[in-house]
Amino acid sequence: MMSTPLIIQGGMGVGVSDWRLARAVSLEGELGVVSGTALNSVMVRRLQNGDPGGHVQRALSHFVDSTVASEILATYYVEGGIPTGARFKRSPVPSVSPTRTLQRLNIAAGFVEVWLAKEGHNGIVGINFLEKLQTSNLAATYGAMLAGVDYMLMGAGVPREIPGVLDRFVEHEDASIRIAVSGTPGTTEVFTTVSPREALNTIPKSSLKRPAFLAIISSSTLASHLVKKSTGSVEGFVIEGVLAGGHNAPPRGPMKLTDRGEPIYSHKDEADLAEIRALGLPFWLAGSYGSPEKLVQAIELGASGIQVGTAFAFCEESGVAPKLREAVIDRILHGDIVEGEAVFTDPHASPTGFPFKVVQLPGTQSERSVYEERPRKCDLGYLRQVAVRDDGAIVYLCASEPVEDYVRKGGKIEDTVDRKCLCNALLSNVGLAQTQEDGYVEQPLLTAGDDLVHVGQFLRPGQTSYRARDVLAHLKGQ
Template sequence: MVSHLDTSADFSWPSIIQGGMGAGVSDWRLARAVASVGQMGVVSGTALDSILIRRLQDGDLDGSMRRGLKAFPYPEMAERILEEWFVPGGKGPDNPYRLKPLPVVDMNRDDEELLIVACFVEVYLAKEGHSGLVGINLLEKIQLPTLPSLFGAMLAEVDVVIMGGGIPLAIPGVLDAMAELRPVALKLNVLGANRSHDHKIEFHPGTHISASQEPLKRPCFFPVVSSETLAKTFVRKASGHVDGLIVEHFTAGGHNAPPRRDGAYSERDVCPIDKIAALSLPFWVAGSSASPERLREVKALGANGVQVGSAFACCEESGITLEIKKEIAEQYFSGELEVITDFRASPTDYPFKRVDVKANSSADACRACDLGYLRHIFEKEDGTLGYRCPAAPRKSYIAKGGQAEDCEGRRCLCNGLVATIGMGQVRRDREVQPLVTMGDDLSFLDSVEREASGLPTAKSVVDYLLS
């Protein structure tokens, strides 16, 4: 099946993709700001169900969530969510957020609906008022929400699905089937599973839509790759059409592909751009690429452009709290900023770029995750499935069959990342500590135009990159 964008005629891809940044860093506002000036805006699809219900519990003060909900094609579904989660005027800063159930394999209908609607709302709002391109970013490592999330984004006519954090070979085929409203399934990664056991998650679009629902547009699919071998694997083995590639260098913000050797990166981990160009697919280069010189350089090597994360994360429009963004800029200008490639922090076991900030640093470092997106799924002796996270309290992790050494140095990314966008859970009257990620290279701050706040806008980052 071909993707819905007619890339054959006068179409040309933008030079800049604003990278998807979870959780809630690249929200609809940032993606819309980027897409409005003719580049590609990408919303993060990570934890959007929790983010939607937290925005509603904060009172949805500017009405944007309710505007998005109103546009959802099946009003009863949106109304159920509004009724359940909206708190007029907001819950008050000292009250904890009410939680949805943690993600599980046999998700109930309400939880599927919440994911569908949340992803619809985010993409719908990002696409509002312009004709630019909008993508959604999902992570292969977070499997349980993937299918309903894709469906919600497709109901909002998302243009591109970008997926990193693993090797999502099955997704192109899923997009083909979903566009035709056919049932879909994904093989689950289950630790310790008996080979003869076939664990999968299933999703039936028909459960949520009316018989008159028209087929959906099939978005383009861009996997994030870090090597030529992986890029070739996608071209040869993906379950359907791959429309482009994001080639990400290990200096990029967020999670990085693990180094090939010895727990340290070397030249061997640098993906040769000319070899990617030989695959004849559109591609964008990510990681330390936020400069006009780098954009020209990669284009000369055959790339369509760059995918930029950190520079957009520092913009006024990103989801990170103003306090944290200002502190990062201040740390950078005073020479104090240290970006650590932390090989232990993430429960995914992927290296994770971390910046320590003072904002709220005395608050509770969360060990008891109440969001659960990064839990590992494991097979118990009786063949049923269990869930455990190495960033959770050690005792409970070990009681579920995990090894004590797995817990060393872990951080609760789920709660920490959501605290970074100002929606941290309140524990013992205080918000949990934020956990901030940035790429290695923030030198764009020296050159990009900044506002009175000390921060750039998405348009100023785009203008700078195209200058």
């Protein structure tokens, strides 16, 4: 493996860990990670905002297939940007058999984000995916590899087949994964395939670099399963505890809630580090490890270092919309970010059914009234589950879609309660909110880990913002 980082900046959200943040961390010698989630939507909306700075266009001018780059610009680029409040033209929604157009968009989007993060330096850059987004991940992975991505990280599932996909993409070969089908296990198996040679008119003549694969997990059982059963090599693990921002693994056994309505975890939910160490692969600890003391502790426990998200999510280079970032910092400075109250581990918000950490911030969907004002709609579809009907037809369900649609397709009504549209909210978090046909403007829903209460440690006296470099220097005790 190439140089092993001490600090991994966690892959975050839709566009929170964008190329700017990953680049800033990478330039400091640590592992900067871009989020691979919904990159096609991020790219087409940046283009429709006029591509300030010309970054997307610059990256696309280096894309191996110039016809595809031109097609994307012709379809989505708007010089000077669309008027405020106008609707964004959307990318097609993900499906198990994506059209050539969608595959090209996903490949190009993966390429653009990693290319920009790596532009003009030799630092290491990773890309992070959620395993559940099976219908989008493959093409973006190939795109990231075209840009020379050094690490790939994947969590929120069992990414057993991904290491083999990386091996196949090295030689530009077709790669497939089996899609997890919800509902009654049937006999139908569903696969999704990406064929670089079919998707693009031109591919590089030489082989690509195979990125190191790190699985994000929370149990040693899963770690050892992945080492033994993966379709290719696993280079290490990020062990993520329940205090981490974003989605958390559900507690073992039946879900029980505290009086406040948060999942109850116990020592059974902690990974067995002795078993992880015995696997002999490097690992990083995550989930409220963002302090110099916790870094030392992680090393003492045999880790190669730590993965940190929350501290980076609110730094200047993060993709979080400045007004939201400033609102959070303002609350920190006024002592309004209180342990046990500032972040709520919501067992219902995410349509995936996984607990999702929500920052309690006025004006965002953490407020019930803001959430209830939103007319339910599913127009992005990243988190849709695939199901096979009795007649063999494939249907797509999201527990946050309009209730009647979900139930008509065979979903249970009780699964729709208090579900939030993370696709639209997360794009809103990074200033790329859609204005829907009915005039509704998608509202944000911020996530952060329990470490949010400690973010003030990175602010120097009198300052109201901090940079990624400040986080790294503080963590390393410099």
